[in-house]
Amino acid sequence: QVSLKLINVSKVFKDFKGNEVRAVDNVSFDVQPGEFVTLLGPSGCGKTTTLRMIAGFEKPTDGMILINNVNVVEIPPWKRDTAMVFQSYGLFPHMNVAENIAYGLKMRKVPPSDIEKKVKNILKVVGLEGYGDRPPSSLSGGQQQRVALARALVVEPSVLLFDEPLSNLDVLLREQMRIEIKRIQKEVGITAIYVTHDRTEALTLSDKIVLMKGGKIEQIGSPEEIYEKPVSKFAAEFMGKINFFPVEIVERLEDRTVIKLNGQVYTIPSLPTSKSEKYVLGCRPEGLKIASKGPVKGVIKTIVYLGNFSEYYIDTEFGEVMVKVLPPFDTTLSEGKEVHIDIVPEIAKIIQE
Ligand code: ADP
Ligand code: MG
Numbered sequence: 001q002v003s004l005k006l007i008n009v010s011k012v013f014k015d016f017k018g019n020e021v022r023a024v025d026n027v028s029f030d031v032q033p034g035e036f037v038t039l040l041g042p043s044g045c046g047k048t049t050t051l052r053m054i055a056g057f058e059k060p061t062d063g064m065i066l067i068n069n070v071n072v073v074e075i076p077p078w079k080r081d082t083a084m085v086f087q088s089y090g091l092f093p094h095m096n097v098a099e100n101i102a103y104g105l106k107m108r109k110v111p112p113s114d115i116e117k118k119v120k121n122i123l124k125v126v127g128l129e130g131y132g133d134r135p136p137s138s139l140s141g142g143q144q145q146r147v148a149l150a151r152a153l154v155v156e157p158s159v160l161l162f163d164e165p166l167s168n169l170d171v172l173l174r175e176q177m178r179i180e181i182k183r184i185q186k187e188v189g190i191t192a193i194y195v196t197h198d199r200t201e202a203l204t205l206s207d208k209i210v211l212m213k214g215g216k217i218e219q220i221g222s223p224e225e226i227y228e229k230p231v232s233k234f235a236a237e238f239m240g241k242i243n244f245f246p247v248e249i250v251e252r253l254e255d256r257t258v259i260k261l262n263g264q265v266y267t268i269p270s271l272p273t274s275k276s277e278k279y280v281l282g283c284r285p286e287g288l289k290i291a292s293k294g295p296v297k298g299v300i301k302t303i304v305y306l307g308n309f310s311e312y313y314i315d316t317e318f319g320e321v322m323v324k325v326l327p328p329f330d331t332t333l334s335e336g337k338e339v340h341i342d343i344v345p346e347i348a349k350i351i352q353e
Helices: 047-055 097-107 112-125 141-154 171-188 199-205 223-228 233-238
Strands: 004-014 020-031 036-040 062-067 082-085 159-163 191-196 208-213 216-221 243-246 248-252 257-261 264-268 279-283 288-291 296-305 310-316 319-325 338-343 349-352
Touching (some): 004 047, 020 047, 020 208, 020 216, 036 199, 047 159, 082 141, 097 112, 112 171, 171 199, 191 199, 199 223, 208 223, 216 233, 233 279, 310 338
Parallel strands (some): 082 159
Antiparallel strands (some): 004 020, 243 279, 257 264, 288 338, 296 310, 296 338, 310 319
16 A cells, blocks of 8 residues: 655646646645545646646646655656546457456566456456456446446556546446445555545545645545535535625634624634634534524525425525425425524534635
């Protein structure tokens, strides 16, 4: 198992007009041996470029990439001991499943008897025992993605890199494969970096999330840390629906903060990150409740019934607010009704504007 470290890595491209594009801007993070790290962020934020620099397909304009404390920026991809799984599976159509998986081993001049053993074993790991003779075209999308994963795993790379490997699969398969990938990565005990724009994938898979925005790192943390303690409105919104309210900070205590929302006083566990900044109060839909009393008044605009919970969209003086309501549902609450909204102070957050 290996560790990986990026230190002040930047990549500047020239666009077709010759203008400089800073695709990756001074990015630093580290990956512990066996850790599963996700690069998460909107399209164009520099995730793929970062991954390609780790693989060696792009050379950083600045900075260092250390694999087991050795700077690899001058080392070509095939000598880096990394393997990549792509969104388009990239299987060879004229080879059967076993031949596809064996390809990298042949290139590395592994003896044929060892190849056979390794291929058989890895097919078992990805749940495709007995599929070796089939052409890739006879497999479902999910099965093809597993072959692609097996092909990357079989060469026993030190670092496994994924670039949005599930985006071509339908929703159900994506959920299944998400759990499969996590299981296999833990079973093989490999260090992995996974690129996605999908927060659910990032939350499910990651030991650590590196959230990116405009080529820069916005926040690094465990899924819980980023979801529960976002450092910015961007981070809070990227991790899931959240409502913002203007807030007055009354008093900062050691481990909690006294705040005022529309005149009502609460003590919440969240702490402001610095003294001079502007803040808002952030409440996830599950952190609000509809009540007969409460600091925010509004009118129910839409109720969306989703079976195990409902979403209430409420017009307020602070804009539209979404409240998640669990059963049993109050049948007196209907569209057009005037209600109050109260916060659940335990999970309310102070967020930097
Ligand atoms: P992501 O994977 O997060 O969607 P990318 O790393 O692919 O983002 O791209 C980041 C930025 O760099 C984008 O603005 C993209 O247009 C630009 N970019 C990526 N590759 C090149 C390239 N080879 N030449 C010029 N610009 C590029
Ligand atoms: Mg990309």
